[in-house]
Each structure stands twice: as C-alpha cells, then as structure tokens.
Amino acid sequence: MRIALAQLNFHIGNFEHNFSKMEARVQEAKEAGADLIVFPELAVCGYPPRDFLEFEDFIDKCEEVVNRLAAFSKDIGIIVGSPARNPVVEGKDLFNAAFLLADGKIAGQANKALLPTYDIFDEYRYFEPNDQFSVVEFRGKRIALTVCEDIWNVGNENPLYKSCPMDTLRTQSPDLMINISASPFDYGQAHDRIEVVRANTLAYALPMIYVNHVGAQTDLIFDGGSLAVSAGGHVFLEMPYFEEALHIIELEKAESYTGAPNVNGKDKIGLIHDALLSGIRDYFGKLQFNKAILGLSGGIDSAVTALLAARALGPEHVHCVLMPSPFSSGHSVSDSEALCRRNGISYTIIPIDNMYEQMVAQMHPVFGDLSFDVTEENMQARIRGMTLMAMCNKLGYILLNTTNKSEAAVGYGTLYGDLCGGLAVLADVYKTEVYQLASYINKDSELIPENIIHKAPSAELRPNQTDQDSLPPYDLLDQILFQYIEKHQSPEDIIDKGFDQEIVRKTLRMVNRNEWKRFQMAPVLRVSPKAFGMGRRMPIEGQYLS
C-alpha cells in the first residue's frame, strides 16, 4: 500500500483555503499512484480553532469541507481531521475526529480519546473523550487510526491518562497504525515525537504513519517532522521541519529499512531560529500584512529581531526606527545604522528629545520638583512606543516587539512602551539564548556588529544605566528563571541547588508580581516547553512567593 503523508500549513477558519490546499494534494497523490493520503488533525479548520468550535455555523462549515473532500475519494482513500458532532446527548457536543473517506463517502471515523488539557491545550473545553474503539478498513488493511495525544500515554512513569486507546485497538488485529497530529514545536519536541512514535511501534509491534501540521498559528508554531516508522522501531521517513511537503511511502518496504534518515540534524538554537522565522512569516501572511517595523536600541534583542524579520519577510519588508533620547549613548545610533546598512534594511532616525522635554514640561504643574525616577524612564519608552505605533497607523506596518524572556519574566520593560507590538518575537527566548541566536546568525559573517553583541546590556533610560543595576547577571538569572518557570521548582528547591537565597527570593517575587504586565503583552512565539501566554495561566491578584 502506497501512503501519502501531507504535511500542510492551514489557516484557521479559512475553509476555502484549507479545502483547496487539500484538494490539490489529493490530485498530486492520485497522480503519484498513492492508495491513501493522510492529512493532519483538525485539518479542515486549522489548529487550534479555539472557541470558534462553539459556533454551530463553524461546525457546519467543517462538515461541508469533509463532505466535499469525500467526493474526491473515489480513486484514493483520504484520512482527514475534523470536529464531528457527538450524536449522544450526554457529554460535550463534539468529538475531535479522524475521518476515513473512500468510494466517495465517509467510510470510517475514529474519535480522539485522550484530550490534552494542559499548557497551551484546551481540548476538553470542546470535545467529549471517546471510549469506543474500532479499527477502520481500507483496501484490505486494518488501520488503527488515532488522533495525536492518543499515542502519547505510552511508556510514561506518571501517565496523564488511565488508559491507552491502542491497548484496545491492538486486540482487533490491525495491520498498521496511523496517527494524525497537531503537535506544536518546542526545542525538545522533535526528539520527544520520534521517541513516542518509536515507543508505540515497539509496544504494539506495528508500523506507524504520523502526520503533523506545519506553519504557525499566532503564538503556536508547528514544525511538521511527520514520520513513518517500522514495526521494529526504525524511522524510515522523517519529513522536513517548517516546510509543507508531500511524501509517499510504501508500507511493504518498511521492514527493509536499515538506518535513520537523519534529515533534520539541527541543534536547539538552529531549531529556535527556524521556528521564529516560521512564526514571523505566518503571522504576517495570515493577517495579510507584509511590512514589519521595529525600534532599534543598539542592543542585542532588537538587532536579533531585525535580522529574524529580514530573513522571514525579506529585508525590503522591514523598517527600523532609531529613537535616541537624551540618555542614549552615541554608539546606540551608530551600531544600529551599521546593522541596517550591512543587512539591506531601511531605517529612520527620529530623536525623541523634544517629545521627552515636552512631556516633562506637561507634567511639571503636577509633579513639581519631585525627582527623576522610573516615571521619566517609562516616558521615554512610551514615547518610542507611540512613535512606532504612529508609523504603523500611517504607513501600514505591524510592530514587532523585541522583549526577551528574561525581561518578560521579571517585568523589566515598560507597559505601553517597549512592550508595545503585535507579536513578541523573542519573549520565549532567555537573554543567554538571545546571545546564542546572535552567534548562530553571525556564524558565516558578522551580520550583527560584534559591538552590539559585546556591550553591557542597558535600557539607556538614565545616565550610565545597565541592566545589572537592577537585575542579577543574566547567566545566573536565566538559570533561576528556568528552574522556576520550566521546572516548577520551589524557592527552597532552587536554593538547594546552590543559588543565593536572597537572589532567588527576589527573582521569584519579581516574576509573580509582574503577571499584570505580562497579561497585556503581545502573543509570544512559543519555542520552549513553557512560554508566557496561553500555556502559562497565573492569577494576577495572587499572593504566592510575591
């Protein structure tokens, strides 16, 4: 049996777009002699559709796409993910279904049993967990068809669910497993995905076809990496990351495979780099914008953001604004100009001195002789934010936010100032990782001037300021943040690892006291297992470690 794996980039709620894309791939697979083509989870509507699923009209439109696709299944089988109405009145109204389309109609349906409801996932919000399992049959093969999470409960020390759907399906003598997924990228995901698929093939002694989404949906980035793995656990196909692709495998040849294809040999920083490009590109593409703007401070975060935007959109679609204030160093402008010239990025210099003086003057009747403090620092950041937003409004740009994860974590940033922006490109990348990204970008030539990389980080909002006036050194800070945010460690746990007690408590207090600020941040491109945003939901008024 020849099976086509169709790893595609869908647009949420854009049914015509999604249908046309699948229709073209069905034709392509037919012409290549495939018996069966497999599309990913909820392909008809895109993933995650979130509360659109609560609209009957939205579900009608999903069903319509499934039915239209079914009409193309006369000479080829089609497996596709879609929400499906639950015919039983008790329980949630929908299933997260995988349909088998054949002979022009719906020939089989498998509903998802394990509904991820953690981190960025909200599936039990919408779907009833399935408890009825049957293999589907196609051209003499018995297929154990499952949806994403259904295969992830295997081999865990602390399993999230009480049972595995495959434990039931295996009793029905399947010939192979097909899993359709919507499994978003993080820097450890590709490894985990291969391990989980292999663990299933070994546990059930069956080959598995695994088809994932590719492309970004606002904050969530899907890397593809679809797989075909033999019953013996050999990966005989790994599809590319961050690219649409259609590959056809011959099931019968699976066992003759002898070595891993290893097509995707990138390390963590390389993967993050590619994921961020995909995130930027799709944010603009799906919103039908094509011009990005950002403020260049002369520091590393905005420099890396500019380079990523230029790579994602083309340098001709990126514009930088340099906005020196009375406290800016001379090199903040000259370094930024060098960066732009070197990379073919246009820029404008808009000094904010007059606006700053005017703002101080405007507030003088109220503030009198109260001394300079964070107020005046924030004024500068907010004048810059307002300037960039004026450029967006008048000239049709989207503003990219340049905050990194370390700053976002401790609230080192001005709300409505440098926290402005439609998309936070680096806010899931710790400062120490931003340095690694800069080195990665500079690996062949000095695209980012070394001076930008090596200067001491500073917001330049008061004379001789550096970040380390108010924060621990970033290599220390990032380790503490990682233990708390990614690893959920308590202050005591972290102190036990050898970190200074006072610094640990101060850091966690800063994290927890700044939930209100992060609540109003732009969507954050997610590249780690625990990003700010939908995947991390914290009380604002809470009083825990704060």
Added chain:
Amino acid sequence: MRIALAQLNFHIGNFEHNFSKMEARVQEAKEAGADLIVFPELAVCGYPPRDFLEFEDFIDKCEEVVNRLAAFSKDIGIIVGSPARNPVVEGKDLFNAAFLLADGKIAGQANKALLPTYDIFDEYRYFEPNDQFSVVEFRGKRIALTVCEDIWNVGNENPLYKSCPMDTLRTQSPDLMINISASPFDYGQAHDRIEVVRANTLAYALPMIYVNHVGAQTDLIFDGGSLAVSAGGHVFLEMPYFEEALHIIELEKAESYTGAPNVNGKDKIGLIHDALLSGIRDYFGKLQFNKAILGLSGGIDSAVTALLAARALGPEHVHCVLMPSPFSSGHSVSDSEALCRRNGISYTIIPIDNMYEQMVAQMHPVFGDLSFDVTEENMQARIRGMTLMAMCNKLGYILLNTTNKSEAAVGYGTLYGDLCGGLAVLADVYKTEVYQLASYINKDSELIPENIIHKAPSAELRPNQTDQDSLPPYDLLDQILFQYIEKHQSPEDIIDKGFDQEIVRKTLRMVNRNEWKRFQMAPVLRVSPKAFGMGRRMPIEGQYLS
C-alpha cells in the same frame, strides 16, 4: 444538627490570610453551638489558583492548611475545599477535594467528579475526575458531599456530562447534601443557582446546604448567595450577595419553613452595579493599592467608572484627569468638572495640545504632507494614556480603564491609548447597559450630570466626530453583538431575526478582526455569561467571518 455556612472572601495563594480567616470563623461557629461549619471549594488556596496548582510547593502549603484546620476540629466538624494529591499514578496528579475534618483529623474526603472546562473554567487542566463515591458520616448523619459542578448536571436538556454523582450517592441513603462551590457571578447566576439547588433537592428528596465564595479575584467576581434548601425545594436561607457572612441553620427545622426569604431582590443592573464595586474594591485591596486614577472625557463611560470607583474605594481615593486636546468640546471639561465637584472627587486638568503638536512635528519629517487620519486620532489617545501612566508611576495610582463592551467588541478604541489600564471596569457592560447603570446611579439624585448622559457619544479625536460616524447606533449594535457573542449565532441566524445584512456582516467582521487588540487589554470585570478575557478564547490570525 446545627450547620454554619461560612461565605468568605479568600486571597489566592495567601495561605496565612486564608487560614486565619477560617480559624476565626471556626471559633465563632463553635461559640454559637454549631456542630459543623462549611467553607467553600478550594478555600485553602482561593479560587481560581490556576497554574499555581502545578507547583508541588503550592500543594504542600494547601495540605498544611488542611492539617492545621484539622487540629481545630475536636469540638466541631469542618468541611473545607482543597486540592488533594491523587494517590493513583495514572491520570492527573490532583483531585479537587472536599475534606471533612473531625476529632482533630481528616475524617472524610469527597473528590469532584464533574470538572467544568468551558468559559472561564479550566478544571480538567489540573484535576482528575473522580469516579468513586461514598457518603461521609458525621455525628450520626450521612452526608452526600459534592463540589460545585457535581450538582449542575441535573435536569439539563443537553447535559455536559454523562452522569450525576448524586445518582450514585443517593443509593447510600444520605440524610442531606452539602455542596461547596466557587461559582462566579454573572447577572443570571443567582437565579440559575437557586434553580439548580432546588432541582437537586427535588430530584433526590434531600435537603441541601450550598456554600459559595464571595469577593473578586481579578476578573472573576463571586457573589456568595449561599443557600439552604429543604428536601421539598423550599429555600429557607439565602445569604447576602457580595458580603462575607456566617449563618447557622438548624437542619431539623428545614421542613417547617413556608416561604422564600427573598433577601436579595435586586434586578440585573443593580446586581451588575454591586458586582463592579466588589470587583474594583478587591482588585485594589488584594494588590495592596488604594488609589485609583482615570481619565474623564466628558462622556458617560468614564463618568460611570468614576462613580463606581468612588463608591468602591471612597471618593478621596479616586483622582480624575481631564485632558482636553485641540478637538475637545468645551463641555467635555465643564461637564467633567461638574461631575467631580458633585461627588467629592479630586481632579487635574492637563491639556495635551502641546504634546499633540510636538508629536505631529516629530513625525513631520517622516509623514510629510500625508493627510490627517486615524494616526493623529490615536496620537491623542496615546498621549492621554501616557499622561495617566506617568501619574501612576510617580504618584502610586492604578489606572482604571473605561472602555465599554460594545467598543471592546468592535475594536473602537486605541491600543496603548484609551485601552490602557490595570483593570477594565466596564468592558463587559454594553453601551446600552452603561446608560442603564448611569440611571441606576442617578436614581436618587443627579450624581452624574444629565448633560453627560444625554450628549451624543463621541471620541472627540477629530472635528465634529461622533461614534455613529463609524458604528451603527448602539441600541442596534448591542443587539447584534449580543446575538453573536453571548448567543453564538451565525450571521444568517442574526439576519433572519430581521437585522440588516450589511450591518450584521460588517459588525461581525469588526469583532473578529479585533482579537489582536483585545488580546492586549486589561483584565475585564466579568458580569455577563460571556465576557472578553479568559472565558472567550479566539484565534488572532483566524479568518472566519472576518
């Protein structure tokens, strides 16, 4: 049996505060001769604790409070809600539990079976659903103990869950039902709550004690309204709304009751009014702030917000800023001054003309002779936002946002401008309801000058502007929005109700195209069954009706 219902306002993660509050009420109940005192769901940590539940340390602290409370249970039984560790390795690691404490130790435990995971609720994110049900026994009574949602699956046409815990518990011959809840306010909730509790008493022919939270947790407001209902469905106690209280009932006298107490006879707008006061008060109290600031435009939204803030915090803790621009009408200042004087609220006038001119001048080298458009309108809104934030930074205020639900829905507002603020007071109140709130506030005297109420709504950001230049009339707009947002109707459904096709499509397009803007809004005090924020999760890059 004498049972004390303790309806209290907890602080999330503030274990010492929550413990002390409960300890004091245990003493009070003992002195009043109660056999048993009942606290609400997750009382030990406050509700909703959100992802704090993922920290082992947080759960340790919950267990500690339960154990400390148990020590006080020698002469009185205590029922209290807390997360509890799931001893079974398969499934989620926690239960949402109700503990019975007696004789100085944990004497019983009932875990929640039905886990609300919709709207603002995320319980399956954290908890394993219980499937083991046993009554708990105390002083000769067999108690069917359940947690919140467990009783809400009764009598629905389209039940969300496959079973009702009480269907099992009833077979164990209980003498009464006790339900501990965290059921947030919306304007229909009090009615629904009474109906559901009555439906249970009638279905199972048992009396029920129902204890709810009171007070606000950022966006979520709990109204209390705890209940005691006889086996015959008679409400013999309804506790006050929006107030902490301890009431003791005698179970044996329940059936002798003959009429409803009807202590809480408020209508929808009166309830919304009281809920918003509670929301403002607790936002400041729990964050340990006491001074609110807001911009007064001369319009009704900011006037109502000012009055609500003054009632919640005291007028001496509210400061208003009047920021006329070149496009402001004369009455915008005079009406606002009248409002402040009439209500004892201090104010400052800060004209933004110079800042606006300076901003136009700053952008002139870039914008050249491009004509006045929304850019310059947004500049004014952003200068005002920046001015208010400067006041917050320098003088220690929290900024209240004055956006209403109609504006928030269609994106009629400037991000980082009038959308600034720590808390959005009215963003779940449609414009037509804001008018009703104003009338409610003015019912005894003209606290809000009639001129503010009767002028045509205008942002005053360009000459002779009114809201109806770009929006349908609010009475029409609000009906369309309600059908879409609250009722999940499709455009066709709404048009079928007699609304103009073009207006409907344009309105829904505006709603769906502005998800990016709402994503960055402040938390919204929730008073309706479908508020913007955590309870309504929409894709930003989606393309559905947009």
